[in-house]
Amino acid sequence: MKRFGIIGFGRFGQLAARHLRDHFDVMVADPGDVSAAQGLNVATGSIEAAAAADIVMLAVPVQAMAGVIARIAPVVRPGALVLDVASVKMLPARWMAEALPPSVDIVATHPLFGPQSARNGLTGQPLVVCPVRGNRHEKVAAFGRSLGLKVSITTAEEHDREMAYVQALTHLIGRTLVNIRIPDEELKTNSYQHLLELCGLIRDDTKELFFAIQNLNPFAAEITQQFIAEANGLLAESLAAGKAA
């Protein structure tokens, strides 16, 4: 069995460990709490130990990723595959390509699911795979498909352009609705039900993920600002129509 190091044992690292432990010899590492590893029956070790595996997955918050890459660069083995699972792709792909030795293959990935959306299994959940260095993105894609995932291969830039809508805008709306506590009204429409279900899907996501999606996707700010400007414009137009009536 190939050794698989998971660095970062938060919500996604734990989900990954649960699905990978039957296929690999998994070791998890995290600067914080790794006590959940016992329940999952996977080994724990230092970040350096996990980084010396055949395949290394970076599952730390994007905000911490450049630091972790610098830390593992001296210890990753020639021929190893390093992949990340961050929600933005242009920055992590550049960080990995710039800092990791040329003897290492690199694939940037984005699993568009988490513990909440995959609570009933992985089947049909989307996985984006972006080639960075070498051609092992094909193996990653094939393995994802073998788990039932719906795999798309694309560039980091195209990914980030689409995610400005799919993630930055969606998480802005969803987190705002969660924060203002929209009520589950007795009188409701199908339209409102969509907002309630959006809240349910993103309610447990971390603030770190929200900030990463908004700040570290170079196309996010333009789309979220366009949304707010249009909403303000519509309310102003309404007000003007009300005064004219």
Added chain:
Amino acid sequence: MKRFGIIGFGRFGQLAARHLRDHFDVMVADPGDVSAAQGLNVATGSIEAAAAADIVMLAVPVQAMAGVIARIAPVVRPGALVLDVASVKMLPARWMAEALPPSVDIVATHPLFGPQSARNGLTGQPLVVCPVRGNRHEKVAAFGRSLGLKVSITTAEEHDREMAYVQALTHLIGRTLVNIRIPDEELKTNSYQHLLELCGLIRDDTKELFFAIQNLNPFAAEITQQFIAEANGLLAESLAAGKAA
């Protein structure tokens, strides 16, 4: 068969005529185009003629309703039932109670559906019924249930409080997303799918309906402003977190 006058032959008036023509002797009236009445096989007449029916439904835009109520007040028959179907309830209920003669019973209603959401039938669609004068709201509720509708009886004020979320906020978000043309991306999450489906449900609603929902519900502005303030706050917090990192 009781005579049923429908005043206002827009999107909802036409939907109502289609479902009521088997139960009543329906006559429709509208200051504009009523040519669709022929296809539905229902009679047309002047606003005054429709207002002289046993049951009179006001299906005009809320913005035109006070004018129509003033026009029909002299011709409604003693013992008639007048009901409206507007998306806000406090203002129409007050307008009807103030202007219609005491010999007329009044029920304010809000069918929380339209041609798009009821395209596969009325079963399970919500109907809100608010008593205004007399006790014929019970009959209206029973008839709605006989059509398969999910009927709720409540006050106009409670209705408007809930609709500030269910309609004003939902239509603001949906109309904004339609206007900025969010794309149907290949890479998408369940969360984003909810936004796309929201767009599909409200895309064809009129600007008049949007303005009525925003301007004529006394609780709407507070909720929509709270949403925009919170969204701006979240983006500012993100930006600050990005700069600190």
